[in-house]
Amino acid sequence: MNNLSKGQQQYLLKHRKHKRIVRISRILILLSFLFIWEFTANVGIIDSFIFSSPSKIALCFFGMLMDKSIFLHLGVTLYETILSFLLVIAISILVAVALWFSQKLSEILDPYLVVLNSLPKSALAPLLIVWLGATKTTIIVAGMSVAIFGSILSLYTSFTTVDPGKIKLIYTLGGSKFHALSKVVLPSSIPAIISNMKVNIGLCLVGVIIGEFLAARDGLGYLIIYSSQVFR
Amino acid sequence: MEQVLELKHIHYAYHTLEGETPALTDISFALNKGEFVSIVGPSGCGKSTLLSLISGLLEPEKGLIKINGKYLKESTTNVGYMLQHDELFEWRTIYSNVILGLEVQHMLTARTRQRAHDLLDLYGLRHFETSRPSELSGGMRQRAALIRTLVLEPELLLLDEPFSALDYQTRLTVGDDIGQIIRKEGKSALLVTHDLSEAISLADRVIILSGRPASIKQTIPLIFNLAEDTPLNRRNAPEFKTYFNLIWKELNTDE
Ligand SMILES: Nc1ncnc2c1ncn2[C@@H]1O[C@H](COP(=O)(O)OP(=O)(O)OP(=O)(O)O)[C@@H](O)[C@H]1O
Ligand SMILES: [Mg+2]
Numbered sequence: 001m002n003n004l005s006k007g008q009q010q011y012l013l014k015h016r017k018h019k020r021i022v023r024i025s026r027i028l029i030l031l032s033f034l035f036i037w038e039f040t041a042n043v044g045i046i047d048s049f050i051f052s053s054p055s056k057i058a059l060c061f062f063g064m065l066m067d068k069s070i071f072l073h074l075g076v077t078l079y080e081t082i083l084s085f086l087l088v089i090a091i092s093i094l095v096a097v098a099l100w101f102s103q104k105l106s107e108i109l110d111p112y113l114v115v116l117n118s119l120p121k122s123a124l125a126p127l128l129i130v131w132l133g134a135t136k137t138t139i140i141v142a143g144m145s146v147a148i149f150g151s152i153l154s155l156y157t158s159f160t161t162v163d164p165g166k167i168k169l170i171y172t173l174g175g176s177k178f179h180a181l182s183k184v185v186l187p188s189s190i191p192a193i194i195s196n197m198k199v200n201i202g203l204c205l206v207g208v209i210i211g212e213f214l215a216a217r218d219g220l221g222y223l224i225i226y227s228s229q230v231f232r
Numbered sequence: 233m234e235q236v237l238e239l240k241h242i243h244y245a246y247h248t249l250e251g252e253t254p255a256l257t258d259i260s261f262a263l264n265k266g267e268f269v270s271i272v273g274p275s276g277c278g279k280s281t282l283l284s285l286i287s288g289l290l291e292p293e294k295g296l297i298k299i300n301g302k303y304l305k306e307s308t309t310n311v312g313y314m315l316q317h318d319e320l321f322e323w324r325t326i327y328s329n330v331i332l333g334l335e336v337q338h339m340l341t342a343r344t345r346q347r348a349h350d351l352l353d354l355y356g357l358r359h360f361e362t363s364r365p366s367e368l369s370g371g372m373r374q375r376a377a378l379i380r381t382l383v384l385e386p387e388l389l390l391l392d393e394p395f396s397a398l399d400y401q402t403r404l405t406v407g408d409d410i411g412q413i414i415r416k417e418g419k420s421a422l423l424v425t426h427d428l429s430e431a432i433s434l435a436d437r438v439i440i441l442s443g444r445p446a447s448i449k450q451t452i453p454l455i456f457n458l459a460e461d462t463p464l465n466r467r468n469a470p471e472f473k474t475y476f477n478l479i480w481k482e483l484n485t486d487e
Contacts, residue, residue, distance in 0.1 A: 165319050171289055172313035173333035173384070183332065187323045 076219040077208060080136065084143030085204040088151055089197060091144075096155035100185065101177065106156065117149035122210045134215040142211030147203035151196055158192035159185050235301070236309075236388050236420040237263040237286065242295035244281055245445075254445035255281045259295070261439060261448060263388070263420055268411070270423045270431035272479065273441030279424040280316065282446070283390045286422070287313045299388065312386030314394045318377035320365035326376050327352065327361040333384045344383060351379045355409075371402035378410060389414060389421040396426065403427075407434065408463040428483075432475050433463040440482050450482055 004012070034054045040046045041053035048056065064070035099106035125142050132138040162185050170180045212221025242259040245252050255278035263269055273279050284290045286297060288304055288311075299307040320329045330348050334340045352358055355375045357368075365373055374394060381389065394410070395403045411434040414421050425431050431438050432454060440449045454475060458465050466472055 163319075165315065165317055166321065168289065169315060169319040170332075170336065172287055172315065173336050173380075174310075175336035179336045183336065184321070187321070190323070 073218055073220055073223050076216075077205075077212065077221065080139050080208045080211075080219065081143060081201070081205045084140045084208060085147075085197075085201050087140070088144050088147045088200050088204060089193075092148055092151035092155055092196075093193070095152045096159055097181065099152075099156045100159040100181070113149055113153055117153060121145045121207065125210050125214055128211070129215050138215050139208055139211035139219070143204040143207035146207030146210075147200040150203070151200055154196055155189070155193065158189045158196075162188050234265045235262045236265050236267075236299065237422070238298040238301075239286070240296050240298075242282075242285060242292045242297065244278070244285060244290065244292050246281075256285075256292075257445045257447045259446065259448060261451065263422060265420055266418050267437065268414065268421045268423070268435045269437045269439060270425055270435035271439045271441060272425060272428060272431050272483065273446055274443045274483070275426070277441050277444045278446035279441065280392055283313065283392050283422065283424060287311050287390055309388065310384055310386040311388045311390060312381040312384055313390045314377060314381050314392060316392045316394075316396065318365075318373045318397070320373055320376060322365055325362050325364065326357060326368065329365065330376060330380045330383060333380055337384065339384070348379070348383050351382060352376075355379060369402075370398050371406050374398060374406060382413075387419065389419050391421060391423040393425055394423075395430065403430075411463050428476055428479055429467065429472075432472060432479070433466045438475075438479055440479060452479060452482075 037051075038054045041048040041051060041056075061070065099109065121142070124145070128138050128142055128145070132141060166184045166188070167180045170184055175183065208219070209221035209224070212219040213225050216222040239262070240260050242256055243254075244256040245254040247253075259282065261269075271279055271282070281290065285292050286299075286304075297304045299309045299311065302309075320326075321332070324332070327348065330352065331340065331345065334344050334348070349358075349361075352361055355378075357372060357376060357379070360368060360372065360376075365376070368376065374397065378394065395407045398406060407430055423431070423434060435454060437454060438452045440452065441447070442449045452475065454471075456466055456469050456471055458469060
């Protein structure tokens with residue numbers, strides 16, 4: 001690699017330096033946060049009974065590692081979150097595609113989607129239990145309910161804002177509406193789909209934990225409720 | 233003479249809730265096989281609309297369009313349409329942009345792939361096959377867009393101001409190049425342009441449209457007395473200026 005010009009070498013050097021600074025800064029922020037937390041809890045500036053402290057958390061975590069209970073709770077929550085996340089992604093892409101295909105359908109359903117999206121899902125979780133029973137399904141549905149409508153709306157919006165010139169090009173090349181979807185709309189919406197996924201994984205976790213608050217015997221949500229009742 | 237394209241009494245209007253925008257009124261003309269015709273007209277008069285109608289993207293409200301003697305709907309003739317913007321997809325390489333039409337028409341074979349490579353080579357884009365469109369200059373992008381149209385081996389080419397995004401120098405060379413290639417391959421072409429000198433240096437005939445709603449004001453056949461009829465030689469011929477002034481005057485008179 002000695003045949004790189006000076007300019008290129010400098011560019012690469014600069015790039016590497018930039019990456020390093022980003023990485024180190026990230027770690028520093030985390031460490032200083034943990035340090036300040038631990039420090040203020042120890043000196044008594046904040047009440048460690050309410051705020052806990054990193055060392056206490058680490059100890060408790062270690063204890064749960066030893067008796068392996070953490071794995072059960074983590075695993076259950078992870079499973080439920082990932083399942084509801086995958087379902088949300090698959091269903092919302094399918095529905096957004098259907099809406100994109102039919103202008104009529106999208107106009108008809110638009111007000112319903114907006115209303116469903118703004119419903120207070122956590123307040124409705126108890127209803128879900130009544131309908132579906134206190135099972136894993138309920139928790140997964142609770143996780144999905146938080147994310148799905150917003151996900152459909154945002155995906156559909158990104159589908160409709162695709163450059164009409166690019167869609168026209170597909171038609172000039174003899175393509176069909178299906179080609180417009182597969183060659184233009186989906187590929188150019190990939191950034192939107194990814195950012196949508198990032199939001200949804202968080203929302204699904206929120207939904208799943210709300211579900212676990214109410215209807216579970218395991219999972220992180222159950223653990224939180226249990227701990228807050230015994231104040232540990 | 234065999235006619236590739238025939239338009240008879242075409243009318244078209246855009247409809248929106250705000251009202252109706254008539255774009256074309258009573259357009260009739262024909263294009264012979266191998267002929268190169270330029271269309272000039274004021275901005276917004278309906279030139280792109282006319283090409284969209286011929287390519288079948290829009291349907292005329294009145295009138296009929298025939299391609300190779302068949303109605304547009306039944307026609308199997310490949311019509312190549314080059315848009316005002318290159319519309320290259322940034323998420324594809326230049327090569328896969330070029331084969332987009334082949335993909336869509338299920339025509340990807342070893343032979344057509346080879347043709348795509350050959351055309352890229354011919355137009356000096358061989359080393360950019362794996363590049364992204366944003367890495368190319370405006371002229372190169374336009375050439376890639378032309379190749380995307382040409383790999384489909386269209387008999388009739390519709391060109392909608394394909395060179396308008398280029399700087400003057402590239403525009404001359406790319407314009408002349410593309411004009412030569414189209415002639416060499418014996419294709420018929422309809423070129424919409426704002427640039428009168430481009431229209432005159434490339435075409436056999438110039439159709440002048442009136443302002444919106446467009447109708448045909450006049451058709452001017454271009455006859456040059458040249459040993460070698462190339463766009464460059466035309467620009468230097470004495471007839472060039474005469475035609476230029478004629479068309480300019482025609483464009484700027486209100487009937
Ligand atoms: N989708 C549309 N809906 C309504 N009106 C339209 C639409 N597309 C074009 N028009 C109108 O039709 C007229 C003709 O449009 P067109 O694009 O064919 O013009 P043009 O001659 O190609 O213009 P330019 O020289 O600027 O490319 C314009 O005045 C425009 O306002
Ligand atoms: Mg136009």
